[in-house]
Amino acid sequence: MTGAVPSRRHDIADDLRQQITTGRIKPGERLPSESGLAGQYKVSTVTLRSALAVLQREGLVEKIHGKGNFVRRPLRKIMYVGGWGTLDPWTAAEAALRVTVRSTTLQANGHLMTLLKVPIGSPLVEFTCISHEGDSPHGLARIYIPRDLAPAGVLDDAAPGRDAVRRFATLGPPPAAVRETVCARPPTPDEASCLRIGSAAAVLAITRVATDSTGRVVEAGLLVFPGDRVDAVFTTHQAIDEGQTQ
Known part of the structure; x- marks a missing residue:
């Protein structure tokens, strides 16, 4: 059972990543609430946050305290x-x-x-x-x-x-x-x-x-x-x- 959570985490991250890279979710757009996404994917908020953390480390998603998770705009170096x-x-x-x-x-x-x-x-x-x-x-x-x-x-x-x-x-x-x-x-x-x-x-x-x-x-x-x-x-x-x- 312990292997199911990491696998589910990566499945969710893969799905959100595809939506972001294909433009279904636009740069600067706010993602649904963590509880809403957890319900959508039928996982706990802990697993959902773990999936979002993968995208945050990749620089695709930015969490702004008190506002939520946003698709990061492409940054000019x-x-x-x-x-x-x-x-x-x-x-x-x-x-x-x-x-x-x-x-x-x-x-x-x-x-x-x-x-x-x-x-x-x-x-x-x-x-x-x-x-x-x-x-x-x-x-x-x-x-x-x-x-x-x-x-x-x-x-x-x-x-x-x-x-x-x-x-x-x-x-x-x-x-x-x-x-x-x-x-x-x-x-x-x-x-x-x-x-x-x-x-x-x-x-x-x-x-x-x-x-x-x-x-x-x-x-x-x-x-x-x-x-x-x-x-x-x-x-x-x-x-x-x-x-x-x-």
Whole structure:
């Protein structure tokens, strides 16, 4: 009997998947209630939710708290440009993509102390940025800078530096060096909640550390993108010996 539930779960997922991919259920359309679908397929709500979880992990269905399950609209990918530390100018300028920013001050401890190479308790400014296309989150960034390096008025919503934050870009003058560490991993519970993705989905995580000519860390960024919603581009420029060009 134990093998019947997984099989039924996949049967339901297969049927709903076919309806979505053939257009019988349109992008953005709300699915019937979970209790209604459970009655339609003659299964328990536990089995029905397990079937929906399969489609959520595949990115076909999105569950919005308090509203229900919706067929996910095809998402346009955004591009992260490595080295520049920003979303590409075309993506960042598009009206369809908006970035909400929340800022706060805090004291460095634990991981942040190590990341920014500052003593425990050092004052920092934290920017939490979430990019959206419509109702769908595209990316999450937490950007940290030492409080004494924060541009004047940077905590003000109208400050010029806010434009850089909205592009996930570095805030201050161009740094002497930017080190980016990239990995693919499952999201943390907080990231999964912010980005509205399943815990089994893969995210692209970028840790960006910018330093000045003295080696001081002037900014650190922790960026997370759902793996199916971003392309990351890194370009290497080879130094040319001027003597060889004569």
